[in-house]
Amino acid sequence: MVELKEFVLEGDEAILRKEWEYIRDLPENENGFTNTSHGLSYEEFLGTYIPRRKQFLTGEGLEEGMVKQEDYLLWLDGEIIGLYRIRAELNEFLKTVTGGHIGYGIKKEYRGKGYGIQGLKLALAVLKEKTADSEAYLFVHKDNPASLKVMQKNGAYIHSETDENYCTRIKL
Numbered sequence: 536m537v538e539l540k541e542f543v544l545e546g547d548e549a550i551l552r553k554e555w556e557y558i559r560d561l562p563e564n565e566n567g568f569t570n571t572s573h574g575l576s577y578e579e580f581l582g583t584y585i586p587r588r589k590q591f592l593t594g595e596g597l598e599e600g601m602v603k604q605e606d607y608l609l610w611l612d613g614e615i616i617g618l619y620r621i622r623a624e625l626n627e628f629l630k631t632v633t634g635g636h637i638g639y640g641i642k643k644e645y646r647g648k649g650y651g652i653q654g655l656k657l658a659l660a661v662l663k664e665k666t667a668d669s670e671a672y673l674f675v676h677k678d679n680p681a682s683l684k685v686m687q688k689n690g691a692y693i694h695s696e697t698d699e700n701y702c703t704r705i706k707l
Contacts, residue, residue, distance in 0.1 A: 537650060539619065539657035542606035544585055544592075554608065555580040557615040561640065567633070567676045567700070568640040602626055607661065609641070609654040616650055617641040619658040623665035625672060633700055635672035636662055651685040659689060663707040671705040 543550045555577050561570040572584050590596045594603035602622050609617030620638040622629065629635060637658050641651045662671055673691065675682045676699060683691075683701060691703035 536612070537653045537657075538610045539607050539654060539661065540610055542588060542608055544588055551581070552577070553615055555584075557608070557618065557642075558584065561618065565640065567674070567679070568638055570640075600626065600628060602629065605661075605665075607658060609650065609657075611645070611650065615642075616645040617654050619654055621658055621662050621665070623662065625668075630672055631702075632697065633674045635674045635702070636666065636668070637671060637673055646681065651682070652688045655685055655689050659705060659707065666707070669707055671707055673703045673705065674700045675703065676700055 563573040591604040
């Protein structure tokens with residue numbers, strides 16, 4: 536069964552270790568989904584990554600241009616197979632250049648099996664409860680047709696484009 540669960544920031548050691556392994560192994564930049572924590576140690580995860588996630592969750596101490604963000608993990612039978620970043624409120628950059636309400640990535644070995652579609656559907660349901668916007672804004676690299684298809688399977692249409700990205704919208 537596929538489930539979208541909030542990123543655990545403290546408590547259950549077994550879950551924290553699974554989260555760390557996922558983040559550690561997630562590529563640094565793949566199709567526009569960035570992970571500046573690729574390869575970090577468990578100590579760095581606890582000492583740096585988790586406090587940073589808490590900053591994004593509360594919005595306190597963020598650099599100019601950054602917005603609050605909640606991270607959710609896509610679980611399948613006890614394994615993490617994807618990460619979804621949800622931003623309920625966007626600034627102009629996230630609305631018009633890149634970013635949007637939801638960013639996501641699926642582990643390579645689970646791609647092409649419908650998990651991205653299921654995960655995005657679940658993330659859209661979370662976003663709908665948290666945003667005042669009537670549409671979700673998402674961006675996808677033009678050279679990533681699989682992710683565009685995931686969005687379109689969830690009702691997306693191409694609203695505009697930049698040199699690198701399609702900007703899609705999904706009615707909430």
